[in-house]
Amino acid sequence: MKVWISSKEKKPMGLDQSPNARHSLQSRIPKNCHHWTLTRSEFPAVASSSKTAVNRRPNPRRPPTAYCCREISRLAPPNSPPDPASLVVAIPDSQTRPGARTLEEIQKKVTMGLVDSSGDLSGEMEVDAFRRLFPLRYYERHLAESIRPDGRTLGMARDTTLALGAVSSADGSALTKIGSTTMLAAIKMEVMTPSAESPDEGCIAIEFHMPPICSPIVRPGRPAEAAVVESKRLSDTILRYGRMESLDVQPRTIWLVFCSSGMINLKELALVSGKAAWMAYLDIYCLDADGALFDAALLSAVAAFSHLQIPVVSLNDKGKIVAFTEEGDTVGKLEKEAVNKEKRKLTLGNIPFSLTCALHKKHILADPSSEEESIMETLVTVVMDSSDRLVSFYKPGGALAYTSLVTDCVRLTRQRMKELEKILDEAFSGMEVD
Amino acid sequence: METDRKDGRTPNQLRPLKCSRNILHRAHGSASWSQGETKVLAAVYGPKAGTKKNEDPEKACIEVIWKPKTGQIGKAEKECEMIMKKTIQSICLLTINPNTTTSVIVQVVNDDGALLPCAINAACAALVDAGIPLKHLAVAICCCVAEEGSVVLDPTNVIEFVFGQQMRGFAYLVFPNSALSALPEGSYLVNGEPLEHGIITSVTHGVMSVDEYLKCVDRGRAACAKLSGFLRNSLQKSQFPSDTSSKAA
Numbered sequence: 232m233k234v235w236i237s238s239k240e241k242k243p244m245g246l247d248q249s250p251n252a253r254h255s256l257q258s259r260i261p262k263n264c265h266h267w268t269l270t271r272s273e274f275p276a277v278a279s280s281s282k283t284a285v286n287r288r289p290n291p292r293r294p295p296t297a298y299c300c301r302e303i304s305r306l307a308p309p310n311s312p313p314d315p316a317s318l319v320v321a322i323p324d325s326q327t328r329p330g331a332r333t334l335e336e337i338q339k340k341v342t343m344g345l346v347d348s349s350g351d352l353s354g355e356m357e358v359d360a361f362r363r364l365f366p367l368r369y370y371e372r373h374l375a376e377s378i379r380p381d382g383r384t385l386g387m388a389r390d391t392t393l394a395l396g397a398v399s400s401a402d403g404s405a406l407t408k409i410g411s412t413t414m415l416a417a418i419k420m421e422v423m424t425p426s427a428e429s430p431d432e433g434c435i436a437i438e439f440h441m442p443p444i445c446s447p448i449v450r451p452g453r454p455a456e457a458a459v460v461e462s463k464r465l466s467d468t469i470l471r472y473g474r475m476e477s478l479d480v481q482p483r484t485i486w487l488v489f490c491s492s493g494m495i496n497l498k499e500l501a502l503v504s505g506k507a508a509w510m511a512y513l514d515i516y517c518l519d520a521d522g523a524l525f526d527a528a529l530l531s532a533v534a535a536f537s538h539l540q541i542p543v544v545s546l547n548d549k550g551k552i553v554a555f556t557e558e559g560d561t562v563g564k565l566e567k568e569a570v571n572k573e574k575r576k577l578t579l580g581n582i583p584f585s586l587t588c589a590l591h592k593k594h595i596l597a598d599p600s601s602e603e604e605s606i607m608e609t610l611v612t613v614v615m616d617s618s619d620r621l622v623s624f625y626k627p628g629g630a631l632a633y634t635s636l637v638t639d640c641v642r643l644t645r646q647r648m649k650e651l652e653k654i655l656d657e658a659f660s661g662m663e664v665d
Numbered sequence: 666m667e668t669d670r671k672d673g674r675t676p677n678q679l680r681p682l683k684c685s686r687n688i689l690h691r692a693h694g695s696a697s698w699s700q701g702e703t704k705v706l707a708a709v710y711g712p713k714a715g716t717k718k719n720e721d722p723e724k725a726c727i728e729v730i731w732k733p734k735t736g737q738i739g740k741a742e743k744e745c746e747m748i749m750k751k752t753i754q755s756i757c758l759l760t761i762n763p764n765t766t767t768s769v770i771v772q773v774v775n776d777d778g779a780l781l782p783c784a785i786n787a788a789c790a791a792l793v794d795a796g797i798p799l800k801h802l803a804v805a806i807c808c809c810v811a812e813e814g815s816v817v818l819d820p821t822n823v824i825e826f827v828f829g830q831q832m833r834g835f836a837y838l839v840f841p842n843s844a845l846s847a848l849p850e851g852s853y854l855v856n857g858e859p860l861e862h863g864i865i866t867s868v869t870h871g872v873m874s875v876d877e878y879l880k881c882v883d884r885g886r887a888a889c890a891k892l893s894g895f896l897r898n899s900l901q902k903s904q905f906p907s908d909t910s911s912k913a914a
Contacts, residue, residue: 448719460747463740467870608755620872624836628751631841631863634879641875 334382337373366606374594381600386643388586388598391651393530393658395538403539407531410600411521416531418513418539425501425508433500433508437466439515439528446520446601457524458517465515465528468583468614468623469494494580494616495536502544509541522600523587525612530651533582537659541575581616584651585623586644588613590630597643611636613644617652672701676817679806679888684786684899686794694795698787701821702777707787709795711767724759726766731784734773745771745781752785752839752866758798767797778821779807781837781868786896793900802842802896803865804889808881809835810873816884834871836878838864838885842893861893862886 362369362380373380383389389410398404401417408414425432439462441455449455500509513535515528547553589599590609604610609629614622621641626632674680680701689695692708699705716726729750731742753769769791771784782805789803809817809832820835843861864882873881 456743456747459740459743463744616872619874621869621875621878622872624867624869624878626864626867627748628753628755628866630755631860631865632867633863634882637864637879637882638875 334378334380337376337378366602370591370603370606374591379596379603385594386597386646388647388650389600391530391654393534393654395534395658395662402542403535403537405531405534405538407527407534409523409527409530409598411519412523412527413518414515414524414527414531415518416513416515416528416535418511418535420539420542421510421512422502422507422544423510424506429497430505431501431508432497433510434497435466435470435495435500435511435513437469437513437515437532438462439465439517441517441520444519445517449520461524461528464525464625465532468529468585469532494533494582495577496580499577503546511539520601522602522604523598526585526587526598529583529585529614530655533579533584534655534658536577537579537655538662539577541577543575581618581620582652582655583614583616583622584644584648585612585614586640586647587611588640588643590632590636595636595639595643597647611640613640615641615644615648617648619645672821676815677884677888679819679892680821682892682895684790684896686790686900686902692791692795694791694793694797696787696790696794697774698783698790699774700779700783700819702775703779703783704774705780705784705787706772706774707784707791708770708772709767709788709791709797710770711795711797712762712765713768714765716764716766722764725757725762725764727753727757728766728768729753729788730768730770732770732772734776745784748781748866748868749785749788752803753788753792755865756789756799756801756803756841757792758800761798767795776822779819779837781805782807782839785839785866786892790896790900800841801844801860802893803839804842804892804896805837805839805866806885806888806892807835807837808885808888810871810877810881814874814877814880816877816880818884818888832871834869834873836867836869836873836881836885838882838889839866840886840889841865842896843890845897861890 370380374385377385379385390408392408394406396404397406397415398417402420403418405416406413407416423434425434439458441449441458441461443449443451446455500511502508513532515531517524517528545553586597587599588611589596589603589607590611591607596603596607599607599610609626609632611632612623612625614625616622624637624640672680680703683697683699685697687695688697688706689708692710694709695707697704697706712725716722717728720726727750729746731738731746731749733742749769749771757767769788771788773780773784785803785805789799792799793802807819809820811817812833817832820832841861841863843859867882869878
């Protein structure tokens with residue numbers, strides 16, 4: 232394609248060095264780009280708000296003050312570079328968190344450090360931008376003071392809450408929150424015929440779902456890889472722990488049979504030997520994925536099983552199990568009803584509790600958030616039960632772990648187990664009052 | 666000492682090991698590893714250009730595909746893939762070839778116990794055969810805990826009875842291989858412990874006490890030292906296909 236250039240415009244625009252062209256180039260830059268030169272009259276909207284904000288020059292030695300986002304957009308003129316003196320510092324609950332003052336000092340040091348450090352960073356970077364661009368360095372500055380950006384110490388887990396009976400249509404349900412990570416567990420019971428190898432045992436099917444609501448990485452249609460793995464690990468911990476059957480897919484002989492002191496005794500789910508048994512479907516939905524998914528999922532599963540009320544059933548004339556009705560028009564064997572009326576709740580054996588830790592050089596961070604998990608490559612999950620036995624020490628790859636690290640993680644898990652047992656007891660005592 | 670193990674091994678004895686390199690000619694690297702009856706074949710293709718979605722383009726990406734002997738791919742296979750991927754990522758030097766993908770394909774030929782450690786060993790030998798840059802090798806072992814707390818190495822699939830006790834739990838452990846160097850011992854210590862004492866990967870099933878787990882780790886380290894000697898010998902053999910198989914009892 233030919234471009235006709237007139238004799239006047241032989242050179243492309245913008246690269247002309249003649250004085251006329253330079254002036255035209257400069258005139259294209261809006262005047263308010265340099266906030267050094269603006270005056271109050273040029274910004275009528277801003278002039279009406281606080282005087283000090285507009286006239287303030289960025290002063291790196293000034294301590295950062297906390298403003299909310301909306302205030303900043305109102306006070307600062309548009310198109311100006313960010314003013315580091317008025318940066319946003321979000322400290323949740325800063326008055327009650329331990330080390331709140333240390334946190335502010337660290338944030339101060341981060342901005343000051345930017346000014347003093349080598350010339351690869353411009354001195355006017357906000358803390359937020361530094362956190363996004365250099366997450367590892369941001370975290371290391373905090374770890375040097377043994378504190379984390381959200382104000383927790385290294386061994387502290389996030390606030391945990393538990394709500395039982397969240398789903399009224401399910402036979403047992405629980406909603407768990409560890410920090411922002413939210414899990415909803417629900418159990419539905421169905422009657423089925425037990426297999427020939429174990430006529431006195433019921434069955435539990437555990438499924439872990441990660442719907443797209445939980446994380447920006449998960450898209451609809453394709454199940455997240457993490458969901459499949461967590462599902463398997465949960466069923467391993469709750470079911471195979473304490474009892475190992477012949478493994479799925481391939482028909483193998485039962486190869487290792489462990490002592491059956493697991494959490495759930497499948498024999499409790501039997502109804503009529505060889506003919507009817509309970510099948511429990513446990514579905515766990517991740518509503519918000521913010522790190523430590525396995526911990527929250529295991530806690531919600533345990534709570535749902537504790538909350539479970541097995542529906543009452545009776546045997547009708549044809550030998551089929553039907554739901555028990557109060558009127559008594561279905562002819563039911565009295566023995567059957569009596570048996571089922573007593574066993575409405577599952578007796579749980581040793582309950583497993585877990586703690587995920589992130590490892591970074593010599594620091595162990597308990598209960599990492601998703602930001603910490605993405606930066607630190609090494610994660611360890613320790614599951615222990617209430618009789619102080621190790622159910623699982625799960626460390627898939629990552630940096631090398633020595634014996635001292637194993638003992639430290641186990642110690643942190645024991646502490647966490649005490650906290651979780653208290654939370655579980657409180658939730659149940661609250662429920663029984665109702 | 667009286668042993669009740671079906672094949673007459675002592676609790677500390679491993680099954681006969683066999684490792685062959687360069688068995689598949691189209692793959693960039695391949696190896697087969699067998700421990701007794703368990704046999705796994707691993708092939709490595711790579712590095713290929715481009716990384717998968719959601720992976721960091723500044724590092725090399727490792728992809729593991731696990732093919733079971735029979736049946737469809739289910740959750741157990743996905744979990745094995747994830748564990749192997751993370752293990753291999755921690756031994757590879759990922760910054761040398763950024764924005765590339767290396768695929769490791771694992772085919773289970775026969776499963777008679779300790780399948781995942783066998784697969785990790787095979788994958789490591791295949792990576793060496795392909796010439797992928799590694800920090801150190803990964804050596805894997807399976808340790809079993811009996812009722813009374815004694816530790817048994819490398820169990821098979823059948824119900825194991827040692828001294829008349831049943832097995833209570835088992836652990837798959839992966840350690841780095843032991844270093845052989847001309848330098849004095851002191852230079853390889855990290856916090857007073859040699860490098861090969863660190864655990865790369867650990868997966869446990871069943872219940873055991875913390876002390877029993879630490880005993881497993883100790884026994885596993887000793888066994889892995891022997892395994893890494895065997896691995897070094899077999900990988901140092903010549904390149905010719907006829908000469909690449911080596912056997913160790």
